[in-house]
Amino acid sequence: MSARETILLVDDEREIVKLMEIYFKNEGYRLLQASDGLEALELLQANEVDLIILDVMMPRMDGIEACMRIREARDTPIIMLSAKSQDIDKIAGLSIGADDYVTKPFNPLELMARVKSQLRRYKRFGNRPIETRDEIQIDDLVINFATHTVTVDQQEVKLTPREFAILKLLAVNRGIVLSMDKIYEEVWNEPFMESKNTVMVHIRKIREKIERDPQHPRYIKTVWGIGYKMEPN
CATH class of the missing domain: 3.40.50.2300 (Response regulator)
Known part of the structure; x- marks a missing residue:
């Protein structure tokens, strides 16, 4: 092959x-x-x-x-x-x-x-659009799966492929709390092995790019002791 x-x-x-x-x-x-x-x-x-x-x-x-x-x-x-x-x-x-x-x-x-x-x-x-819906908008955050772009307040922000995958996973499952091991296994496509720091670093980088105030995020919420979630519109 x-x-x-x-x-x-x-x-x-x-x-x-x-x-x-x-x-x-x-x-x-x-x-x-x-x-x-x-x-x-x-x-x-x-x-x-x-x-x-x-x-x-x-x-x-x-x-x-x-x-x-x-x-x-x-x-x-x-x-x-x-x-x-x-x-x-x-x-x-x-x-x-x-x-x-x-x-x-x-x-x-x-x-x-x-x-x-x-x-x-x-x-x-x-680079592959999903079959059901190509775009999700949460307030001023727009995630387009077809074009692999993210905009905040109509300004495009650059995410790495893994950052985009995490954001997409949270957006598709908005309203649901995803544990760090669930995020890791879904995005890294391998068993979770004490990799909490890895997930936390990526969440922090995403927040720095999409949040006006990363210390008080409005898109990606921390659920202490469990994981992260995005609220529905």
Whole structure:
């Protein structure tokens, strides 16, 4: 089976690039390679890319800055790679717009599984309209599933694919309290394993983008001890 999606792998460690090249080609993916953030941005100007794997520590432009630059114009799924394994480092990566975080050294099969999961999710939430209703409006918040756009007070806000998936899940189920494990399992498409911080970080980033006052949100409400919900109109 040939997947034919294009993956951009950005890493200055040649051994990792050569190893992953074998795995991606065996799965039928088209692979583009860059050794730093600047080279990655140049490739993105000239190529359509379905997913980006971005190392944190690189010369010229590191992965953190590159991720922020990419998020200014694209909602392409991004998986960060880093030798740092502390929770604060993972949270930092997710906070700047990454969709997933893999710690080095990693099992290539695990990375491949995460790539496939991200691509499935992006196709599901990112660029395919739902059959029943293409748009939900809650006060001044408008979520359009067909165009994958979100506007607040008629101003478009940029969400990552995972942020959009969370917002869509809450909007479709507005009036219902969704636990953090339910949100994680629905959006990440994998069993919940003590990932409350991950969900909380994404909710915080969504609120920063759609709420006038993130400390007193009017769209995404916290139900203490349970989870989150959006109120019906």
